[in-house]
Structures are given as structure tokens and as C-alpha cells.
Amino acid sequence: MSNETPDKITIADVARVAGVSVSTVSRVLNNEKYVRPDKKEAVQKAVEKLNYRPNVFARSLAGDTSFLIGLLFDDPRGDYLSGLLRGAMQQCQRVGYHLVVELVDKETPDQIDTFLDKLQMSGVILTPPVCDNREILDALTRRGIPTVRIAPEVPCDGMASIVIDNHRAAFTMTNYLISLGHTDIGFITGDTEHADAGERLDGYRAAMSENGLELNPDWIEEGGFTFETGLDCAVRILSRPNKPTAIFASNDEMAASVITIADKFGIKVPEELSIAGFDDLTLASFVCPSLTTIHQPVEDMAIAAVKRLMEIRENPNEGWQKPTTLGSKFVLRRSTVAPSS
């Protein structure tokens, strides 16, 4: 009846079974050099046989790595952030690390110090918008903790980052709309504070000018990456006497706003107005018509972040500040067609 707790197996047990010293076992576990192949194998066999798992706490206390990676959030909700979480978990699992998540509350900024001091993180991943929080960046730098920022806005010396090719993606989307026959293409920007927003706008501009199309300032509105701001922009653009035949919104939420407003204005989508989004949130498939958009490889970005962290650990003195850029993907759905005229 009594299902006793299985005896704790320590490194000493492994050493005994393998017929070596604890030092040697430790060496094998940490993949150090200077271990003879036969002993290495013996240790591995013993580990297997005893089903031994090294204790993270003891390792952390004695050594300098904790095998813990911190993932800092402002708010984990939404497709984007939870996609990052998923990717990070996957990759951590693969490399035998563990993910500790923490909310970064604006009201209690020094909690980050507590967090970093209590758990000696091996590395930290910063998600937007936390990745641009100066206090946090400083706290991390001060402690010399390897850090990777995902889609940061502002630059930060010597910190690695993972970004996507916003410019190219926006360029591709705009080009696609032009290739359908659109010449009157509106654009709704994101929050201009955000680097992504600017890059997407630039990509749109580049495609327009490269195709000899003029930008009509009446059709370019500044949104804020939210459904509400998108509504305002859509109203402004679609209230004008001359309307564009297509609108490219900087993200899916704002594209959804455009659909809503077009509906209110009695403008048929996509027949009278093509709409393109960016991000490929789940809502992009749900809205009617479903959104032609740009799919961000969110999970891959998190995976890349963890990989980057491992590289930094192994080679701390490289120049890691150059961002890693991942490619995005064009997704064709129902919200874009050739102009009707």
C-alpha cells in the first residue's frame, strides 16, 4: 500500500556504481574534456541504470549556472506572447533548461531585483514591451546576465535580440496588392514608438515608390496596434470622398477594425475594398472575410532566443549585439481581391 518515495539518488551513488570518483561523474555530466572514453561510458551507463537526475539546486549553489531561464512578461495574454512562451518552453526542454516566468509589474519595479537575486538566472528573455524597459535592462546589465530581447524598439548596447524582417514583409504585401491591380492603397500604421511600426510603414512606402505609385497622405493614418485605434483610422480613411481600393493595416486587429467599419459604411469586403493585415493572429482566420496577412514565426523567435542564450553562455565574449532576423510568411486568405472597376 505504502508507495514510498523513491530513494534519492545522488552523484555519489552513480560514482560508486560506475567505479569512479564523484569528480569524474561531475565531469561527464557537464561534458568537460579530460575524461577517458571508457570511464565516460561507464558513468553514462550508471546514470541510465540508476535513473539519476542531477539536482538543479545543488548544481546552482555549487556552480555558477542555474539551468533556469527567465521569461519576463508584461502580460502573457494574446497570441503573440503565448506563442513565444510555447516556443521557449519547447526549446528549454530540449536543452535541459527550465523556464521561470515572471510578470513585470510597472508598479513594483524593484521586484525584478528580488527575482534576479533570488534565482541566479542563466539567462533572461525579454518580451515586448518589457524589452524596452530601461530599469530592467540596467538591472540585467549590472549583473551581467545573458539577455535576449525579442522584437525590441530601442537599441541596447551589447544585448542580443531576435527580430523579423518587417520591412521586407510589408514590402511583399504591398507588392502583392499592387500586382492585383490596386493603385489606391491606404495604410494604417502601428504605434510609432514601436520600431516594428516604422519598418512596416517603410516597407509599404518602398513598394509604392518602386512601382511608381504616389502616396496619398489622406490614406495613411496613424493607429496604435489596437482594435479601437484601428476603428478611428478606418473611419477617417473611409469617410473621405475618394477612397482607396485597398487598405493595408499594420496588424490584424486593426485590419479587423477596417472590416467592421467598412461593414458599417456599406462597403463590401473584399469586392469594393481589399484589406490586408499583419501578424496572423487566430482572429485573422475567424473574421469574415478571413484576412490575407503576414505570418510571424513567433514560436521560432522564442526558440531562436533560447538558442542564442546557449551560444552566449558558451562564448560570452562574442559580439552578440547583432540582431537575429527571422523570415515571415505571406498568407493568402479571402480579404484581398483585384479591384472591381
Added chain:
Amino acid sequence: MSNETPDKITIADVARVAGVSVSTVSRVLNNEKYVRPDKKEAVQKAVEKLNYRPNVFARSLAGDTSFLIGLLFDDPRGDYLSGLLRGAMQQCQRVGYHLVVELVDKETPDQIDTFLDKLQMSGVILTPPVCDNREILDALTRRGIPTVRIAPEVPCDGMASIVIDNHRAAFTMTNYLISLGHTDIGFITGDTEHADAGERLDGYRAAMSENGLELNPDWIEEGGFTFETGLDCAVRILSRPNKPTAIFASNDEMAASVITIADKFGIKVPEELSIAGFDDLTLASFVCPSLTTIHQPVEDMAIAAVKRLMEIRENPNEGWQKPTTLGSKFVLRRSTVAPSS
């Protein structure tokens, strides 16, 4: 220039400053009794002054708690799961614990053993559908790790759980539809494997019978909590010669399916067909018309889970198997109106 790593402050430093022994400091830190108030205060002052943070690894290694709570996911995406994550992070922060998240991969089931052996979790929170995974439940039970399951389907001896009042909520919603004047009310169930699904169906049934309304089996279809299964159910119900004037779907995704299909069939929503959902996902506000639904207190459930874990630690021998039930909230939006006839 050189921003030196701040000297590590240990419990010994605190002891020296406070003029007591490390034992006493430890006692204060762990809130043990048998410490004179004046010494306690001296220690607290010293902690404050030195900005001391206890090292989690040392505490875990020496003691029996790790101050880490595990949150196990099948997939963290979607409003529901990321809401849980947010709640759990919040509450952990409040009580000075930390959240370690892990993906439970079906392909590598023994990874959970590794996980549990490596990091001695103080407690574990199981999210659906992981909370019904037998292997994991066994692994946890075997180790005697305090566990709380969120919205579990199947019972499990001696394990705490957090649930919502599905029955009452479904009853309320159905009653609301009836009060509008609907008598022909269809229902789309969730995955029948899931306990939630059955309870919601029962709530609907109870309200119908209590109001003297008969159930029309033509209008009750078995879905699977997904957008796709919802589409099928909607098609089946709305293809019938006699259609209901309202459909209550067991979750928002399936309610969204009904909107889509009604649209295809040329049925006006809500004028000709009222639609109610359940869960209050973000999509409930986005779809057109926005969904009248039941809001689940997702974050609160996670908060309750962490609290429960703390209670279990403090009082391990209580009967914790009784589920904690949280109340849900009726949310009125645009998808439901009185029948037109």
C-alpha cells in the same frame, strides 16, 4: 566604468548586522515562532538595510521547500490558458514563490519525472487537458507533491481542484433566452469527454424543463469545443425545416461558427436567430454581432490554485479533495434579442 557585481549578501551578513546568530535570522525569515520581538525587528531592519534576498537554491537544498511552483501545459496558447498563466504569475509574485512552466509532451511522457526530480517543486498546478493525464497524476501522487487541478474532467483521489459553476451558468443563460421570449432553443454541446460539457448541457436542460419547455433533439448537437466542429453542428441544426430561434453554444468558438453558418444561410443574427456563447474569449467581442456569453474568471481560478497550494503546504493533512468552485458572470452583448415573430 566597471560596474562591479554587487557583493553577495548572505544570511551571515544579516546576522552580523543584526547582532544575532544565523539561526535566528533563518527563523525570522521563515516566520517561525520562538523569536523575541526585539530580535525579530532587528533582523528585519538588517534585511532592509542590506537589501538582502535569500538564495532560493540554498534554501531548497538545505530545506524541503523549493519555493517553485510548476505550471504544466499541453499548449499555453489561447485566452484560457494564458489567462491562467497570468493569474498564477500574479499570485506567485505576491507570496514570494516562482512559477516554472513546462510543456507536457505526449511523445515524451517520462520527461515529467525528470522535471519533478530535478526541481523539487513545492507544488504543481495542472491545466486542462493535462489535469486528466493519468501518468502525470501518478507521478505527482507517488512523490507526494501538492497538486491542484484546474477544471478537471475525471476525479482523482485526494487532489484539490478549481472549477466553475458550469451548471448554474448554463442555467442562467438558458433562462435569460427564455425570458426574452424564446421557446425554441437549440444547444451545441462540447466534447462529451469533458466534464464541463456535461454540466453545461445539464444546466440548459434544467432551465428548459423548469420552464416547461420540451427539448427538441433535432436542435441539440454534439460538438467538440472547436470552431470546426461548431460549423458542422450549426449546419445540421440550421438545415432542418423547423429551426430554433436561438442557439446556445457550449463555448464561444462554436458560437462563432453558428454566426458564420447563419450568415451563409442568409439568416440574420440576432434578428432571426439569437446566439449565446460561453467562456468570453477575446473573440467574443470581435465577432459580429458580439456574443452574449458567460465570462469565466480564468485568472481568479489560477490565483485560487496558488492559494490552495499554500494552504495545503501549511496544513497537509486536511481533506483537500473537495473542489473549489468559483462563480462566473453573465455578459450581455449584441447576439441575443427577443424572437421576431
Added chain:
DNA sequence: CCACAATCTGGTAGCGCTATCAGAACAAGA
């Protein structure tokens, strides 16, 4: 053959904390 380096191996001192024990201080009753 030796000298010297390169490659291995084991012993052991902690990492920072808690658990445990022995004993001090104090209170209350005989």
C-alpha cells in the same frame, strides 16, 4: 633514458541555507 608537457583522476572545501540539538533564560507552581 630523462625531462616536460598534456591528459586524466580523486580528494576535499565550500556554495548559502535549514534542521537539529544542546543549552540558556525566564516563568510558574511546589
Added chain:
DNA sequence: TCTTGTTCTGATAGCGCTACCAGATTGTGG
């Protein structure tokens, strides 16, 4: 006064592991 119990305090032995050092073993060139 001396018990007896209760409250309080400090010394110290680890928790399981890695870092470091000292020594053993092997390889290489003169």
C-alpha cells in the same frame, strides 16, 4: 528555594553538487 516546563538562542552538521588543487598517468621530443 528547587523543580518542571516553556520560550528563546547559537553552534554545527549537512543538503548535492562543482571548483580547485594535487597527484597519477600517458605522450613526445631530445
